[in-house]
Amino acid sequence: EDKVVQSPLSLVVHEGDTVTLNCSYEVTNFRSLLWYKQEKKAPTFLFMLTSSGIEKKSGRLSSILDKKELSSILNITATQTGDSAIYLCAVLPQGGSEKLVFGKGTKLTVNP
């Protein structure tokens, strides 16, 4: 059974701190790994990482895929209160379907 594990489950930091969120996976046939941000309602797409694109960066957020360790990290530098959200990691297996497997998420709280 495909599985995605995120850690920590929750994290509280102060504005300006740098945080690292972890995601590990067990998937029969890996195609890609995705990160989503969920504030109050709908999750929104952040990054997709594949074998041919193992590092992505957007502003203060960056993510790296380690295919050897079957894991990924999401880094957020100089955190702001607006970064407070649940960060979801998901894996897309091979197979022609779009059945994303999500982890339980990391709840990040950034205090002023």
Added chain:
Amino acid sequence: DAGITQSPRHKVTETGTPVTLRCHQTENHRYMYWYRQDPGHGLRLIHYSYGVKDTDKGEVSDGYSVSRSKTEDFLLTLESATSSQTSVYFCAISEKVNTGELFFGEGSRLTVL
């Protein structure tokens, strides 16, 4: 933002009653999904559709059925709601296959008493 509308947004019902949640999109995307989100479980796929009248089961499909008679509408039906189906339900759409990039609706909170 992708044009996805879920209805109803909130519903309270009793055990044993049928419930239908509707997802409507204005993006003409081919792929549509229903997920449920529960504390301690994250997002889990219920059913998805890869075209009109083409659907497939996800990992938690028992007790749910779906229908897609038009590109823009994807209906999720609980034939006889149970308390274990109390959850937040998200509809999602995607344009392309093999990307994993989904656009989610705002969610429908269902409480089964």
